[in-house]
Amino acid sequence: MNSSIIYLDYAATTPLCHSAREAMIEAMDRYNYNPSSAYYSGVQVQKKMEQYRDAVASGINASSQDIIFTSGATESTNTAFHAATQIHRRKKHFICSAYEHSATLETVKYYKERGYEVDYVKIRSDGLIDEEDLMQTLREDTLMVSLIHVNNEIGVVNPLENLVARIRTKNKDCLIHIDAVQGYLRTNIDVMKTNVDFMSVSSHKIHGPKGSGFLYVNSKHPFVPLLHGGGQEKNRRSGTENIYGIFGFGEAVIEFMQHREEYNHIVQELRRYFLEQVMNEIPDVILNSPLQSESHIVNLSVPGVKGEIMLNALSEIGVFVATSSACSSKKKVSHVLRAMNLSKERTESALRVSFGRDTTKKELDLAVNKMKELAQEIRMFTKYKRG
């Protein structure tokens, strides 16, 4: 990305890491064979692909045979729902939280229009999924519960192990799908300990290429694919494998895993530093995310300053932030903040700032400084605290 730009939107996408880029170029130059081909070079590609499958599986401590490479988390999520409906055909009840990513919300909406019942679990004012409400909506005939692990707009980390355990205690047959897009590698996820059935992950949020991801599927279930065709991915996802995407994704994971503690520590420190600065410098900032969090996402409101105006003005001077998820920013109001029952003013003035291992404190100083100036200027217009 351009060096004069201060990129603070790592939750939308992350820069491609060097090793991923190299691996992709190599895939195009040296490994441009069909992994299903029987001759030597095809087999080589197949082997390499399996190494990368091991790598991405290790990120959630899964067995690599439970990993299906996909075009990203949206496809993974759609596949999980489709597969679920084929595992228990009689059950017609889905549960998800009210602040899922649109990949989940739109998929359940699709099933709802086709006769499924859907319950949306409430969100607590601190941003966590309301466990008690979840337990109340959980029924004997619930087909699947789909929950987001780290929310993409406010960065709250839901206690996965605990949630899954409670669901299992009440209904051991209910399927569980986890949207792990923002938490993958940034938090510890261990499917050996946390017994879920499906998990969706995307490559471009962890410095891999776009158009690549995986679906974790617990192999104990029969599986009916979403895409039919040449029977790739052990008949679970047809279509010639996107080897560039898979190679890039795999290398990005290997790189991340090698420095995982260091990288996550850097981001934690950046988050802490940013919060400290922004709360000190800009009067009346309200934090919509938890103060302490393992995630790389901060959501805050600057009362008297519409988020969109701040975003536009910052973007003009090369500071890139977001108002809500990039996938839903075309819809005016954030469904996540609405689910948290925040006031209209707080929702309208919300900004999402997210960091990565390449972010520097100097960049944060500059960004906070700009935000401070703009807040002052815009508040003059809106007569903040004067009218």
Add this chain to the structure above:
Amino acid sequence: MYNTIIVRIGEVAVKGHNRRAFEKKLIQSIKKALYGLEGYRVYQADGRLYVDIEPEILREACKRISNVFGVSGFSPATFSPAGYEELKTAVLQLCRVLYRKQEFKTFKVEVKRQNKNIEMTSQEMARELGATVLREMGDRIRVDVHQPDTVLYCEYRDAYNVTYAKKYDAVGGMPLGTAGKAMTLLSGGIDSPVATYLAAKRGLYVEAVHFHSFPFTSERSKEKIYDLANRLAAYTQDINIHMVNLLPIQKEIAANCPEGLMTILSRRFMMRIAERIAEQVGCNCIFTGESIAQVASQTIEGLTATNAVVEMLPVFRPLISLDKMEIIKIAERIGTYETSIIPEEDCCTVFLPKNPVTKPKLHNVERAEEKLDIEHLVQEAIDQKELVFTGGERKEF
């Protein structure tokens, strides 16, 4: 079968000695609309306009012609060689083709004769042609002169015959450029593109002025305007857009005037600037998308306050009495609605006062402005404007 399109010109036809000039403009407009297609010829004959076409472009040509202002209707038609027997053959073929496309039960024949060589009245000729059709089609169809499913129009002319059956409505209005030039205030909303369209419909060329509050409004909101202008260009031809940054003025208003008057005062500046630019580029009127009581600034008092600053040019508000749903219907039909509803902050929503004054008194508004150096602000805004030319190429949607 069809090798020409009869273009009906509605209101243009009732013009007295201006008619030729109107027709000339209309021919220009049709040619412009058909630009890029291969195989057509636009000309005037028999007191009407014809567009001869190759069969493969018929559908597209009809679609485009139906949107040309000044065209009230059209009919795909067939020229065939002169002669009465030839006319019989032609009407039979027309009937067969129509029946194959969509079966009908009743019909009648209508005849117009320019060639009076045959000793027969038009009615007699119609009867005989009808009989010819009946002989061919058997008892599948019958004649109904009062409410036929299909009318077969036959024109028996000296040099050729013309046959057709369908009369389609077109957009109407007056040919572009026959009425002068309008300056329209084009925001990113639903209304102003419709007002712009309606200005062009009555024969006005249009130029637009767009106000933004960059950098508080986004690059994308500018793109939205270009997109709207491109969509409008299908009707209005090329549009020049004067992009004016209102932010410096809004800053001055915010610093010096009561908050509740922000919108009204901003709009007064918009009107002043629009009129100034309009005069510079030779527009002889201003069009806005205002509709009574739609928002706080569009009350009669609000409109009075904004109208008061326009010194010379008439301000037309074609949507003044339309309900939102009526406006949306037009916007959908002309293809601007989808773009208009993309949510983007614009210069009006950026600093919406919490409690806007809905019934401003003119003297209060004028007093509130006293602290501002109006002339300087207006001139500066105009000096800084960008001129964007859109609609250079015809877009398909």
